[in-house]
Amino acid sequence: MSFSIVLIWVAYEVRWFYPEMQRYFGDAGTLAGQQLATRSRTYLQASLETLGTESLTEEALKKVKTNLDLAYGFLDIGLYRERYDCTEASLALLDDFDRLIDSPEVPDSRESVAHLLPVIQCATVIEMGQWSRRSVVAMEMVESIDWHQRVFLWGTILFYVIGLGFWWMHEKQRRAFTQSIRDKLNWMQQALEDPLTGAHNRRALDSDLLGHLAQYKRGSKPFSLIMCDIDYFKSYNDAFGHADGDEALKQIVSAISKTLRASDRIYRYGGEEFAIILPDTDGNEAVDVGLRAIEAVETLYIVNPESPYEKLTISAGLASTTTSIEEPDTLIRLADDRLYEAKSSGKNRLSTG
Incomplete structure (x- = not known):
């Protein structure tokens, strides 16, 4: 003007x-x-x-x-x-x-x-x-x-x-709006992250499973879910304390994350249990990812005298989408069942059913 x-x-x-x-x-x-x-x-x-x-x-x-x-x-x-x-x-x-x-x-x-x-x-x-x-x-x-x-x-x-005054007011408002958006995005990101390990949390897992399952129903490639659990972790906490237990959780999440692709995500499902979503990955391809994750944790060699392996290990169960899977909970239960099979058959292994 x-x-x-x-x-x-x-x-x-x-x-x-x-x-x-x-x-x-x-x-x-x-x-x-x-x-x-x-x-x-x-x-x-x-x-x-x-x-x-x-x-x-x-x-x-x-x-x-x-x-x-x-x-x-x-x-x-x-x-x-x-x-x-x-x-x-x-x-x-x-x-x-x-x-x-x-x-x-x-x-x-x-x-x-x-x-x-x-x-x-x-x-x-x-x-x-x-x-x-x-x-x-x-x-x-x-x-x-x-x-x-x-x-x-x-x-x-x-x-x-x-004119400069109006520009400054507009720029100030624009920066405040941009900062507000960034704060909201950061808050949303933090709301979907586990504060201890930096992995995504259960809420993010539920949301992402719904999205991937909807895409699969629209004709996208299958995706896979791996449920992991740290073996003998309760005895490790009892022996070394919760501070060392928390540190071990962070190291294990970091080690598993390094084996994943950029599109893959790891989630803290609860306690010492984790979930991994592998987009556009069928069951055969997901096996290699699960084995690499197990190997990465072994390589850390975090001593656990209460384990027969004398170190912290993980067990994993793998499930991939099929036409019979309609809800995210169905896929989670299937992967959880196979995790239970891995735990029952000696731990430190991957079960694919």
């Missing part, structure tokens, strides 16, 4: 104010731009010069009469009659001289000067008076231009500052 007002102001200056000034002063040097009194004086001087230097032939007299008629017309102006006392007398002298020209005896140089010189002097007085008035107008115009320039300068600065 501020810049629009400035543009309108510039258009006013360029399209109206300065052209008016130029029309008033710009063509003063041309014949058409001269004052009427100046043009009258020019024709009077030309007539006087003709009468004094040329032989008074019929053609010369005709030229003189034409110049006198023009001089009379340019001097016979209401403004001149009103403001300059010499105007009426000068017009009367021109009438008298015109009659002399028409008489049989043409006036000589002395008579011509006697009649025309006062008229020329009057035209000069009018010319100088008008120039004085024009000088006053010129000074007023200069002051007006100076005022316009000052107002234009400070107005432009004011509108520019206002």
Whole structure:
């Protein structure tokens, strides 16, 4: 808005104010731009010069009469009659001289000067008076231009500052809105994460299972779910305390995460149990992921004297989507059943049913 007002102001200056000034002063040097009194004086001087230097032939007299008629017309102006006392007398002298020209005896140089010189002097007085008035107008115009320039300068600065103010307010509001969105996203992300391990939580698991299952029903590739449980973890906690147990949970989640693809996700299902969703992965492909996860935990070699393996291990159960699976809970129960099979058959292994 501020810049629009400035543009309108510039258009006013360029399209109206300065052209008016130029029309008033710009063509003063041309014949058409001269004052009427100046043009009258020019024709009077030309007539006087003709009468004094040329032989008074019929053609010369005709030229003189034409110049006198023009001089009379340019001097016979209401403004001149009103403001300059010499105007009426000068017009009367021109009438008298015109009659002399028409008489049989043409006036000589002395008579011509006697009649025309006062008229020329009057035209000069009018010319100088008008120039004085024009000088006053010129000074007023200069002051007006100076005022316009000052107002234009400070107005432009004011509108520019206002524009910056509106931009700053908009930018401040935009940043506050962006920060609010970021805070909400962070809060939503934190609401879906387990604060201890950094894995996604049960709420995120339920939401993602619904989404993947809906995509599968619309024709997408099957996906797989692995349920994992840390073997003999209760005895580990009892032996080393919950602080070491929490540290072990974080290490195990980190180790399993490193074996997964970017599209795969690990969730803390509860306590020492975890879930892994493998998008676009059928049962055969998911087996390799489950085995790598088991191996990654073994490689940590977190000592657990209560385990027959003398270290912390995990058991896993694998289930993949089929047309008979309609609800997320069905897939979870299937994977949980196979996890139970892995636990029952010796732990530290993957059961696929």
